[in-house]
Amino acid sequence: MSITTPPKDYAVLFLDMNSFFASVEQQVQPPLRGVPVGVAPYIGNTGCIIAASYEAKAKGVKICQVGEAKKICPEIRIVEARPALYMLYHKELRKVIEKFTPYFEALSVDEFAIRLTPLDQNREKAVELALKLKKAIKEEIGDYLRCSIGIGPSVFLAKMAGERQKPDGLTIVTLKDLESFYAPLKLTDLVGINWRLELQLKNFGINSPLSLFEKQVGDMVRILKHPGRLWYFRLRGYEVDEFVLGSKTIGHSHVLAPEFRTKEGALSVLRKLIFKAGYRLRKEGYQAAGVSVVVNFLDRDSFHTSQKFPLFCDNQSFLKHTYSLLVKCQWRSRPIFVAVSAFNLVRHDSGQISIFPEIEKSKKLSETLDKINDDFGADSIFPASMFGSRDSAPDRIPFGRPRYEILH
Ligand SMILES: [Mg+2]
Incomplete structure (x- = not known):
């Protein structure tokens, strides 16, 4: 945990594919483009929709049973899930991201967290990388694939920023606008806060992320014990989640x-x-x-x-x-x-x-x-x-323990 490392803006870029399984199906089956699609492991009425296309979401289809989805949207096309196909696309996504940076980690089949190197930790460079990634995904993998990208001081905040605009979004959250970032959110919009924790917080009069953000660290510890301390720092952009990026580098x-x-x-x-x-x-x-x-x-x-x-x-x-x-x-x-x-x-x-x-x-x-x-x-x-460069990159500590300069 790095509560000792102060957070920095533009440290993490979070890439989340939109309606991933449904988009991949629409990519490989052109007749499915532009129509409501639901992907389900079993296509019978009791099967569960695990991904809905944006056209289906627009009609009100969410994660639900196939039968229910058909009631909400009778014209929905139900497609049987093909995990091997989605894994193939996942690997293609990895390859595209690898072309830009080795400092990334797949957090799920359709989510990637990218650590920006110090010289890229500014608005211009971060946005440039985000746009390049979007373009490369469209051009090199599939023109029907869209992603939302969030940029922020930590994986938590970058992920939350990515949620802000879907599909095809690009949202930046910086340390100075955290208050306005939290203002429109509900407690359960925060990644990691479920209804149970929400109830616990509401019992202490905390009804929104903003009121959680305004609490002092002492209050947070009193209310939630150790996790309260983590939440205090997490909400302030510290990388408290032991997040290790990439295969070791x-x-x-x-x-x-x-x-x-x-x-x-x-x-x-x-x-x-x-x-x-x-x-x-x-x-x-x-x-x-x-x-x-x-x-x-x-x-x-x-x-x-x-x-x-x-x-x-x-x-x-x-x-x-x-x-x-x-x-x-x-x-x-x-x-x-x-x-x-x-x-x-x-x-x-x-x-x-x-x-x-x-x-x-x-x-x-x-x-x-x-x-x-x-x-x-x-x-x-x-x-x-x-010879000649011996003193150009001096070791700050003895050579036996050179320090990391890119990863920490
Ligand atoms: Mg997604």
Whole structure:
């Protein structure tokens, strides 16, 4: 729990597909487009509608039994659920999101939480990413798929913002407008407040999210014990829900000093970051199956790409993969920020070993260098290519425990 980390605006982007199962059916079966559709595991009258298209929702169909839905909307088309098809679309969504960022987590088959990196934590960048995601989903997966996106200081608030406008919404909630954000809501509109908790709160005279928000932390603890404390901070944008994003990622980022704002300078700093991240990867006993690299430029242009690779944990592979991604980077302006990370980490002892003997050899070499640096101090030994960048990304704490700069 990070009650100690103050919340920041534009920290999380929450993407929620609208009427997902029904939209996927409308995507693959064009005759279903524009008409009320209900998806049910069993299509008999006692079966339950698990998703309704927007056309069906407009007629008043909610999560209910098939028979009931037919009474409300006689022209509704009932479709038998196809979980494997929805999982396929889920995987396609993951692939699209992965193209933009490795820092995301699927919270369900149709919900994704994306952690924005510090340089993207502003209105312009966050909105730009949201619009790019919407466009990519339409263009690369299906033109009938829509999503609502919420942007906020925490997963809780971003999710709540996403609920605000459906379908195809984009809503931002910031710390300074929390009061007006909560004002129109009912208690049960808050994710995590059910009718039972609502009753408990109403017994204490708390009748709305706004009145809950106005309570002092002491009152909250008196009313709800420990969960009261969590609610106090949760409503203020703190990430209290132990939310870990993405498969584990190890990465480092660095804002370039003026003398490193050239292609060569940026590459030398990136090399340094790769060696730091590679060191951590091995120290923590992981192998990685993906690399992500970011270069931001002075003219606000940004290069960001990520890709999967065969398992590796040695510096040479890490460098090679990063360089292969950077081939596509246009260096039209001066670079000001670089970040690199290894993602899709698996435990070394998971039994998966590299199929390439040269990677094993390179891994041994990297481990030997790690050992010498551990014994003799940070950067006793470093590749010649790092010369010149050794002091450009200084470790704030000893090399044995480099800090996370992107993930916390
Ligand atoms: Mg949804």
